[in-house]
Amino acid sequence: MDTAVDDRMLSTGLERQALDHVWIHSANWNDLVTGGQLKVIDHAEGSYLYDIKGRRYFDALSGLYVVNAGHGRREIAEAIGTQAAKLAYVSSATMTNKPAVLLADKLAALTPGDLNRIFFCSGGSEAVESAMKIAKQIQALRGFTDRRKIIARKGGYHGATFGAMSVSFGRNADYFAPFMEGVSFIASPNRYRNEFGIEGEAGDLRCAEVLEEEILAQGPQTVAAFIAEPVSAANGTHVPSAAYWQKIREICSRHGVLLIVDEVICGFGRLGTMFATEQFGIVPDLMTMAKGLTSGYVPMGAVAVSDAAYEVFKGTDHALAHLLTFGGQAVAAAAALANIAIMEREDLPASCRRIGATLERLLAPLAAHPTVGDIRGRGALWVLDLVQDKTTKEGFGKGAAAQKHPYIRRLSALLDERGVLTRLMGTIQLVPPLVATDAELAEVVKAIDESLSIAEQEFQFR
Numbered sequence: 001m002d003t004a005v006d007d008r009m010l011s012t013g014l015e016r017q018a019l020d021h022v023w024i025h026s027a028n029w030n031d032l033v034t035g036g037q038l039k040v041i042d043h044a045e046g047s048y049l050y051d052i053k054g055r056r057y058f059d060a061l062s063g064l065y066v067v068n069a070g071h072g073r074r075e076i077a078e079a080i081g082t083q084a085a086k087l088a089y090v091s092s093a094t095m096t097n098k099p100a101v102l103l104a105d106k107l108a109a110l111t112p113g114d115l116n117r118i119f120f121c122s123g124g125s126e127a128v129e130s131a132m133k134i135a136k137q138i139q140a141l142r143g144f145t146d147r148r149k150i151i152a153r154k155g156g157y158h159g160a161t162f163g164a165m166s167v168s169f170g171r172n173a174d175y176f177a178p179f180m181e182g183v184s185f186i187a188s189p190n191r192y193r194n195e196f197g198i199e200g201e202a203g204d205l206r207c208a209e210v211l212e213e214e215i216l217a218q219g220p221q222t223v224a225a226f227i228a229e230p231v232s233a234a235n236g237t238h239v240p241s242a243a244y245w246q247k248i249r250e251i252c253s254r255h256g257v258l259l260i261v262d263e264v265i266c267g268f269g270r271l272g273t274m275f276a277t278e279q280f281g282i283v284p285d286l287m288t289m290a291k292g293l294t295s296g297y298v299p300m301g302a303v304a305v306s307d308a309a310y311e312v313f314k315g316t317d318h319a320l321a322h323l324l325t326f327g328g329q330a331v332a333a334a335a336a337l338a339n340i341a342i343m344e345r346e347d348l349p350a351s352c353r354r355i356g357a358t359l360e361r362l363l364a365p366l367a368a369h370p371t372v373g374d375i376r377g378r379g380a381l382w383v384l385d386l387v388q389d390k391t392t393k394e395g396f397g398k399g400a401a402a403q404k405h406p407y408i409r410r411l412s413a414l415l416d417e418r419g420v421l422t423r424l425m426g427t428i429q430l431v432p433p434l435v436a437t438d439a440e441l442a443e444v445v446k447a448i449d450e451s452l453s454i455a456e457q458e459f460q461f462r
């Protein structure tokens with residue numbers, strides 16, 4: 001097979017260099033080279049990206065659920081420049097710096113309850129790795145040296161590094177097994193295809209009860225922590241009831257299991273409050289965050305730990321047995337502070353609630369499409385669940401397999417032609433920046449509506 005890149009397919013030298021040297025994480029060779037799907041983005045403003053050929057795209061996934069404050073924020077760029085010129089880096093092992101202190105103080109104030117101790121890192125996977133290690137060390141320092149197991153949820157996603165991957169569903173055993181030991185998975189709330197066939201809130205609550213059953217089956221004295229996203233985007237954006245989360249909290253507390261809530265996607269306004277846990281009325285023992293923390297202007301992640309959990313380190317000479325070179329990097333902290341200042345000044349969580357109401361109204365008529373089985377979401381995190389048959393709810397395959405289905409490929413191409421960038425797997429995801437206007441959203445929903453109509457007609461869905 002000839003795998004050479006044909007110059008005639010490339011409009012600029014930059015594209016050639018991209019195809020020759022950049023490893024774009026999840027794109028395959030054929031799509032990029034022969035399918036012409038390479039996009040080299042040049043600049044961005046608000047909700048829009050512009051590629052090097054001058055084409056404009058609506059950023060319907062906020063990058064990768066990241067750019068909550070929108071693109072082109074000079075204020076964040078200036079904070080980054082000023083801090084880099086003053087102080088970029090000091091050792092994270094033995095000292096800290098002014099922006100990191102101010103950011104930790106701010107996050108302690110913004111996060112619910114007694115989440116007052118902030119461990120900084122560089123992204124979501126690192127936050128999850130760190131949270132699991134912190135949880136295990138806390139259990140050991142409390143005297144529970146056998147509490148090493150982690151329970152996670154089917155369909156959840158917590159990152160790509162070995163520990164985070166091990167607690168994520170869809171981890172690829174063919175390439176990466178063996179995984180971290182002592183991980184088991186329980187059902188995740190799903191009101192469209194509930195694992196137990198139970199509808200509504202009762203279905204959510206059954207998914208909480210199975211946590212207790214799993215803890216008892218594993219032996220409570222062996223379980224360190226339970227980890228889950230408030231609403232799992234990876235698992236199809238099913239918003240559970242507050243009662244689900246309150247039951248989970250109760251079960252964890254009753255059995256001495258630390259609750260890690262992964263707010264990497266939901267945090268920083270994505271669901272209409274600064275953190276999603278606020279809406280569910282719970283305080284986790286550890287909370288992970290990344291993505292919207294800096295809105296992507298520089299990489300950063302963090303773990304917020306409760307006072308109660310941190311207690312075992314207080315007044316002792318125990319240090320955390322975990323160190324990351326870039327923890328609390330000064331430029332990243334300055335970017336996060338500037339980003340949070342914008343979120344507060346412009347009340348982006350409120351803007352997100354407006355987006356939620358607009359999307360609910362605009363998307364409702366799309367339920368009439370023969371391939372739209374369900375429309376659900378909250379705030380600025382929505383999906384249209386695509387099905388081949390509304391009665392059986394049969395989809396187009398899971399994850400990457402769905403991306404290869406000819407109907408999904410066609411739908412992707414139609415959206416791309418209309419300048420809408422999103423991710424299509426078993427669902428169409430609609431996750432706009434929190435600055436998206438109602439007029440922009442109306443244009444995007446119209447593009448989705450048109451694309452569905454064309455593809456459905458071509459594939460004879462009716």
Ligand code: PLP
Pocket residue numbers: 123124125126128157158159160229262263264265290291
């Ligand atoms: N946790 C959640 C809930 C995520 O969605 C992701 C990434 O999408 C991660 C963790 C991993 O974050 P990162 O890709 O920054 O390592």
